[in-house]
Amino acid sequence: MPRRFPAILFAVVAALPAFAADKVTFATNWRAEAEHGGFYQAVADGTYARHGLDVKIVQGGPQVNTQILLAAGRVDFAMGANTIEMLEAVQQNVPIVAVASMFQIDPVIFMSHPGEGFDRFEDLPKATAFIAGAVRASVWQWLKKAYGFRDEKIKPYGFNSAPFIADKKSIQEGLLTSEPYAVEKQGGFKPNVFLLHDYGYDSYSTTIQTRADTVEKKPDLVQRFVDASIIGWYHYMYGDNAAANAAIKRGNPDITDGQIAFSIEKMKERGIVDSGDSLTLGVGAMTDARMKSFFDKMVKAGVSPADLDYGKGYTLRFINRKVGLELRPQ
Structure with a gap:
């Protein structure tokens, strides 16, 4: 005969409070775009929720x-642009730590006009170069040391490609996933694209950063956010990303379906998210060897001091665990 439980027991159980997800605020470094897709995916498909997280994405x-914002405690996690940012934070004693890198390849590029004498990377130092201040302080210093680029060729880049389009003897900085599409639409030609990673610029990109005290006091929260973000990126790159793209367009009405499709195509084509160490360690992977390689380049270029304790700026504690590897198409 089945056991019977008093009705009052069911009433007590029903009255128990539901599990409350941890509220988390994540700040991106730009307006919503496909390059942030894995994070929007993890919100849209419930991956964060399944990890006990109620995540609010704040656009940059x-x-x-x-x-x-992160250092001041106004957000819990933030998107870092690249490894340079991490080195600068250490140098300025800002207590934030990179805990994962969603992009194995920094998509920073230079573009040139085809058929104008700048079809090879070694030709680029001769061209007028439209670059922004952040690139001049970092990437450009490495290019000068490694490839002979010269300061007198610089013209300021104000995130408008019209001057580059008009000057056929120029080059312009950009991201593989964005500016080539805009130039082709605006200028009516397909630019030569040089991914700096192919020439030795081995920065990480699209990192997840948090405060050092969060790593120390709330490691479980950090682990869950990192794991869920990794899974979100697998789903975005290899699964149904329609809901995430709809959320991106709601957040950034100026972005087009064409731009989103182009960005995803280029991320897949060049392994921006999933290549190199991520193939065996999982998306989000970082290694000490890669960090040292990049740091040594920045020291040689005069960007970072040789005695910088750059190891304070990142941790491998939450990554390289093969999380989500089964989601990658075989």
Whole structure:
């Protein structure tokens, strides 16, 4: 005969409070775009929720400094642009730590006009170069040391490609996933694209950063956010990403379906998210060897001091665990 439980027991169980997800705020470094897709995916498909997280994504932009927001405790996690940012934070004693890198390849590029004498990378130092201040302080210093680029060729880049389109003897900085598409639409030609990673610039990109005290006091929260973000990126790159793209367009009405499709195509084509160490360690992977390689380049270029304790700026504690590897198409 089945056991019977008093009705009052069921009433007590029903009255128990539901599990409350941890509220988390994550700041991106630009307006919503496909390059942030894995994070929007993890919200849209419930991956964060399944990891006990209620995540709010706060968009960045040209006037938003996500590292300041993070250091001040106004957000819990923030998207870092590249390894340079991490080195600068250590140098300035800002207590934030990179805990994962969603992009194995920094998509920073130079573009040139085809058939104008700048079809090879070794030709580029001769061209007028439209670059922004952040690139001049970092990437450009490495290019000068490694490839002979010269300061007198610089013209300021104000995130408008019109001057580059008009000057056929120029080059312009950009991201593999963005500016080539805009130039082709605006200028009516397909630019030569040089991914700096192919020439030795081995920065990580699209990192997840948090405060050092969060790593120390809330490691479980960090682990869950990192794991869920990794799974979100697998789903975005290899699964149904329609809901995430709809969320991106709601957040950034100026972005087009064409731009989103182009960005995803280029991320897949060049392994921006999933290549190298991520093939065996999982998306989000970082290694000490890669960090040292990049740091040594920045020291040689005069960007970072040789005695910088750059290891304070990152941790491998939450990654390289093969999380989500089974989601990668075989």
